[in-house]
Amino acid sequence: MNRFNFPDLGIGVGLRTVHFKHILGSQPDVDWFEALSENYMDTGGRPRYVLEKVAERYPIVLHGVSLSIGGTDPLDFDYLRKLKALARSVNARWISDHLCWTGVSGRNVHDLLPMPYNAESLRHTAERVKIVSDFLETPLVVENPSSYVEFTTSTMTEWDFLAELAAESDCGLLLDVNNIYVSSFNHSFDPNVYVDAIPADRVVQVHLAGHQNHGTHIIDTHNDFVIDEVWSLYGRACARIGDVSTLMEWDADIPDFETVHAEARKAEAFRGSRESGVGGRSDGLDQREPTTDNRQPDEAEVAYAAV
């Protein structure tokens, strides 16, 4: 168990539009869902309706891509207010985003742009993580990104940076083992060293995904099955961290839900002897602690017309 007492939700799948109908209709036996925050924040349409229906039955975690925690523009409190409201309405177990920046001078590039790893970035990012966690009234969970460049101004490794960031800002970590693999290939480091250096008690969640290897570099496409090397990194992470909420990301060329779920469930083989396992969802819900006092599933009680 991590130091925040965020529970092990089991093995989850990223909530994607192409699976909406299947999920609402078949109510698959999946432990939990991760929803991309920005896809549900500014809509009162079908995506929001589906998310709230899903949240009535499954635990939800919100995963963002536009917080720009490392950005040098001021934090966007309009965004944060909407994020907080969404988190409350779906009783999000925690909120994560990436160690990255997404734009400056009021613009958004809509990419997870990399940070230089040095003292200036660390101070800057840690300060912002603290502000965000205070505002959201829950420790922000920060994910290691995949990246394609290294900066001349970096003075420390990404894993040291993350460990120091977590210690300084008291945030949680979302360890994406595919991202570790992608970056290790692109930047020629040993991914095992990375996994071994991460403070285990801060890891709240793990991501799995597929990628595209172009020979000279890997692009983090999330459009394929998880490769063996990434599974073995996952196994190594589990051995250090213990059983931890695990999620399969599949964002392009998305196959049917059962294929994605089956890929996610391969994680079972690397996890310890977890009694309830897949299917323990309903029982587990009652035992889970809310991430904050004020995250009651108020709006989840609203009745909606059938789809």
Add this chain to the structure above:
Amino acid sequence: MPLSDAETGSRESGVGGRSKNLDLRPTIFSDPRPPTPDPRSEVVLGALQEWMQSVVTHHGDVYEAAEEASIGVETVILPSATLQPIQRVGIYHSMYMLRMIEALGVDYGALANILGEETFEELVRAYVLRFPSRSYTLNRLGDALPEFIATSKLLKGRVFLRDLASLELAMTQVFDEAETEPLPGDAVSSIAPEQIAGARIVPIPALRLVSADYDVNEAFQAWREERAIKPRRGKTWIAVHRRDYGVFRMTLTREAFAFLGFLIAGETIGSAITMFHRRFRRLPEQNELFTWFRDWSAAGLFAAIEVD
């Protein structure tokens, strides 16, 4: 006034930008220019981010971007075992435009189809240069595209293309609007006769009116049914609305469109009738009014009736 099929398609914003099938070789790997290493620098975070954004979002190729930038690429980016600094930052540069094209292609599917891949890409490149995203969501990236098309010298048949884009924009807006329970179908007919003239109709938020010089409703339907899109001139009036989370397109007559427009603008039914008279030099017939209110109520266009 036939209702078209519900448009319940997916509209997942390209947030996060995981572009698929990315082959960088033609653009990134073709330049044989050798690297010119610069000494390490003390570029501060803010300047580094400004620099990287300017390179990544540059409308030209990454070499042009680097040449125009204030800091040399090698000052900021290290080479990898296999790629030069410019090739590495070029990965982000390529993905930026792919993401913009993908996002706008989702919202403007019919427009992209009729323009063809190359022209649509050119349009997107020109558009995002002028209207780059300033929001945490990509959902509203295309809000200015119809007006941009109307003034763009790049395109032939601008009026039709603007009209088609206006319809698709209305559909994305309606898709995302707040959900409101519509009034029951008999609500309007149950207003007391003496209160009808002073009654105000509050529309559901998920309603937009689109008037066009071309039959874009048919053009859009053709695209949906994978038929060839043929621009056909002819004034068209459409109410785009959402019901049970599906987006619908309802064609209207000129008179119905005008009358509904008055109501949506907040006029009372009495003053909408007066304005209708001023516009068409006749009063709406009893039968017309009955049919309009019956169809609009049945389609769930009204959220409330305010009676003084």
